[in-house]
Amino acid sequence: MTISKVGRPSISESEVPSHIFEGLLHKSRGATWADSATAVGIKYQTLRMWVNENEEARKFYKEAVQERQEKIQDRLDNAYSILIDEAPTIAKELLKTIKSDKIKSYTKSELFSNYFRIIERGWTDKKMAQQLHETREKIFQLENGRPLELTESPFDN
Numbered sequence: 001m002t003i004s005k006v007g008r009p010s011i012s013e014s015e016v017p018s019h020i021f022e023g024l025l026h027k028s029r030g031a032t033w034a035d036s037a038t039a040v041g042i043k044y045q046t047l048r049m050w051v052n053e054n055e056e057a058r059k060f061y062k063e064a065v066q067e068r069q070e071k072i073q074d075r076l077d078n079a080y081s082i083l084i085d086e087a088p089t090i091a092k093e094l095l096k097t098i099k100s101d102k103i104k105s106y107t108k109s110e111l112f113s114n115y116f117r118i119i120e121r122g123w124t125d126k127k128m129a130q131q132l133h134e135t136r137e138k139i140f141q142l143e144n145g146r147p148l149e150l151t152e153s154p155f156d157n
Contacts, residue, residue: 011053020057023047028064 019040024047026036037044050057097103098111 011049012055014054016050016054016057016060020047020050021060024051024057024061025064028061028068030068 019042023036023040023042026039027033027047031039033044033048037047040047051061052058094111094115098108098115103111
């Protein structure tokens, strides 16, 4: 004897309606749960239930969030590349401004501070990258069963 369910299927067993996909798209683009749900005419609790209980909705939401994060990272990488390309020109302007007799001493002190912060940051980043590379090499050696040479502590410098 089989027991059949009466009534509406649960969220976990249902196909995801288009308005739920739309709400999840709003959420994946940075809107709050409440704003995303309001945009499609439902309560935020309902929208969250779909993500929590329905595998298809959860997968759609995760993929939409990942896609948005990748777009953001691409834009940041592009902006960073533009800034790096202009760094030599900006550095020359900074030095010209620091050396100028027309700039007040209180302004120069801020420029000196920024100048040395930039230099220190570059040196620190280079040193950290070098230590990270060395650590990766040591991990690689350990993972591949090669003997590890520990000649100095990474904390000595």
